[in-house]
Amino acid sequence: MTDIQIGFAGIAILLILIAFRVPIALALISVSFVGTSVLVSPKAAWGVLGVIPYNFTATWHLSSIPMFVLMGFFCYHAGLTTGLFKAARMWLSALPGGLAVAGVLGCAGFAAVTGSSIACAAAMGRIATPEMLRYRYDEGLATGTIAAAGTIGALIPPSILFILYGIIAQVQVSQLFLAGSVIGLITVIAYTLVIVIRVKLNPALAPAVEEHVGWGERLAALREVWPVLVLVFGVFGGLFAGIFTPTEAGGVGAAMSLMIALVRRSITLKGIWISLVETLTISSAIFIIAVGASMLTRFFIFSGVSDAIAESVLSLGISPILLILAITLLYLVLGMFLEPIGAMLLTLPILLPLVEGAGIELLWFGVLAAKLLEIGMITPPIGLNVFVLKGVMGDRISIGTIFSGVTYFILADLIIIAVMIAFPGIVLFTQNLLQ
Structure with missing residues (x-):
């Protein structure tokens, strides 16, 4: 398969995973990781997984x-x-x-x-x-x-x-x-x-x-x-x-x-604590989806x-x-x-x-x-x-x-x-x- 064919295959697999109700963040990250492994190397995929989350969220x-x-x-x-x-x-x-x-x-x-x-x-x-x-x-x-x-x-x-x-x-x-x-x-x-x-x-x-x-x-x-x-x-x-x-x-x-x-x-103090916990929960969910999207962008660049x-x-x-x-x-x-x-x-x-x-x-x-x-x-x-x-x-x-x-x-x-x-x-x- 050519690089572009692998890229389109990744899109198809991503849509299938989402159709089966796989959490979108997990679907984005897994497709990007596997796709980068195939296109470049597993070492490069681990490198992307280690660098992208920090670079994006920082x-x-x-x-x-x-x-x-x-x-x-x-x-x-x-x-x-x-x-x-x-x-x-x-x-x-x-x-x-x-x-x-x-x-x-x-x-x-x-x-x-x-x-x-x-x-x-x-x-x-x-x-x-x-x-x-x-x-x-x-x-x-x-x-x-x-x-x-x-x-x-x-x-x-x-x-x-x-x-x-x-x-x-x-x-x-x-x-x-x-x-x-x-x-x-x-x-x-x-x-x-x-x-x-x-x-x-x-x-x-x-x-x-x-x-x-x-x-x-x-x-x-x-x-x-x-x-x-x-x-x-x-x-x-x-x-x-x-x-x-x-x-x-x-x-x-x-x-x-x-x-x-x-x-x-x-x-109350309880209200402040609940606000902080809910903020962490919502923000974490947003960030992990955004990290997955950033990895997907890198996969698309490679392909x-x-x-x-x-x-x-x-x-x-x-x-x-x-x-x-x-x-x-x-x-x-x-x-x-x-x-x-x-x-x-x-x-x-x-x-x-x-x-x-x-x-x-x-x-x-x-x-x-x-x-x-x-x-x-x-x-x-x-x-x-x-x-x-x-x-x-x-x-x-x-x-x-x-x-x-x-x-x-x-x-x-x-x-x-x-x-x-x-x-x-x-x-x-x-x-x-x-x-």
């Missing part, structure tokens, strides 16, 4: 990942985000489907301190969904809203997807954060329109909330969201103003969230498979728009079966040479990829956010009801993707804002 920029994760867990265990939905409900309950709209805004606010879709869906599912059901909201609307709105967590800073993509693709993380915020805001508006229009057309989906809320109560509710506002403006205001780097922003965010929790006396694919595709004269449409379809399919970080790290070694060769702007592609992968979090058969909501609700609501509820939001997401492809300037205009 990257200074990666330290922002555990720091942002820690910030999110501090906020969660200290209850700093619990007032988000209450405040949104106080101000928006008069709108058609106001509680569902409040759930979307609550997820957006929670995303600003976690950067995790699953965390958003789990936390707001416990807070917002029971409240909507108490007011006799349609079960599909109540659960589908939160499952879909949880995907905003990967678009609004601090997005773990953007940090990893920025490091691998050599794109400024701060620019990805800013561009992602724009698409995150568009997503919030689109989801809000979906809810309002649906309820306008069918008021039975969300009966009007008979609740008279005075201005005093509304202003009092706003006081409960000050921890999140302080964090967002302190951390990301400083980041976008150039006061500190994305790496430093993670440390600042973790320190600020802990200080706010201690000032409010809302976190020449990435360059071969790029040259073959580009030699066909396929236009950039057709290439993007093919990648869009690929990510929508992968998103049905793989979690976003694994899917992104699995595909970037092959897709980045294609995208660069076609002259596509990497900043725009990174935001598009994040949006596409997050759609996969709510698409059947394995929409992770949907199953998170199912776990929160137990036997009260069927999985089919939740999948039915997210359908309208998936359609809104596909429209956003079409707009991004047709008008890339809605992402790229942010390039000049940080220069």
Whole structure:
């Protein structure tokens, strides 16, 4: 077999292992190790296994990942985000489907301190969904809203997807954060329109909330969201103003969230310990997948498979728009079966040479990829956010009801993707804002 044939065989074996539910990190590392052994030598494979994990994880920029994760867990265990939905409900309950709209805004606010879709869906599912059901909201609307709105967590800073993509693709993380915020805001508006229009057309989906809320109560509710506002403006205001780097922003965010929790006396030593343990668990899982992807990239370099694919595709004269449409379809399919970080790290070694060769702007592609992968979090058969909501609700609501509820939001997401492809300037205009 030639080197390129061995490379393609490695891709096939990798897909088979993933299909058999082998953990993606183990599949990436094992295929890369065996492939390098065959292509070069077992000694070289052991050398790669010894060098790559250290070289990759010792990257200074990666330290922002555990720091942002820690910030999110501090906020969660200290209850700093619990007032988000209450405040949104106080101000928006008069709108058609106001509680569902409040759930979307609550997820957006929670995303600003976690950067995790699953965390958003789990936390707001416990807070917002029971409240909507108490007011006799349609079960599909109540659960589908939160499952879909949880995907905003990967678009609004601090997005773990953007940090990893920025490091691998050599794109400024701060620019990805800013561009992602724009698409995150568009997503919030689109989801809000979906809810309002649906309820306008069918008021039975969300009966009007008979609740008279005075201005005093509304202003009092706003006081409960000050921890999140302080964090967002302190951390990301400083980041976008150039006061500190994305790496430093993670440390600042973790320190600020802990200080706010201690000032409010809302976190215990046990809560701090649990936050640290959960941060180590999540960060380790992310890092080992990233190490596997880095080893896979080295295997592809040895085999020449990435360059071969790029040259073959580009030699066909396929236009950039057709290439993007093919990648869009690929990510929508992968998103049905793989979690976003694994899917992104699995595909970037092959897709980045294609995208660069076609002259596509990497900043725009990174935001598009994040949006596409997050759609996969709510698409059947394995929409992770949907199953998170199912776990929160137990036997009260069927999985089919939740999948039915997210359908309208998936359609809104596909429209956003079409707009991004047709008008890339809605992402790229942010390039000049940080220069």
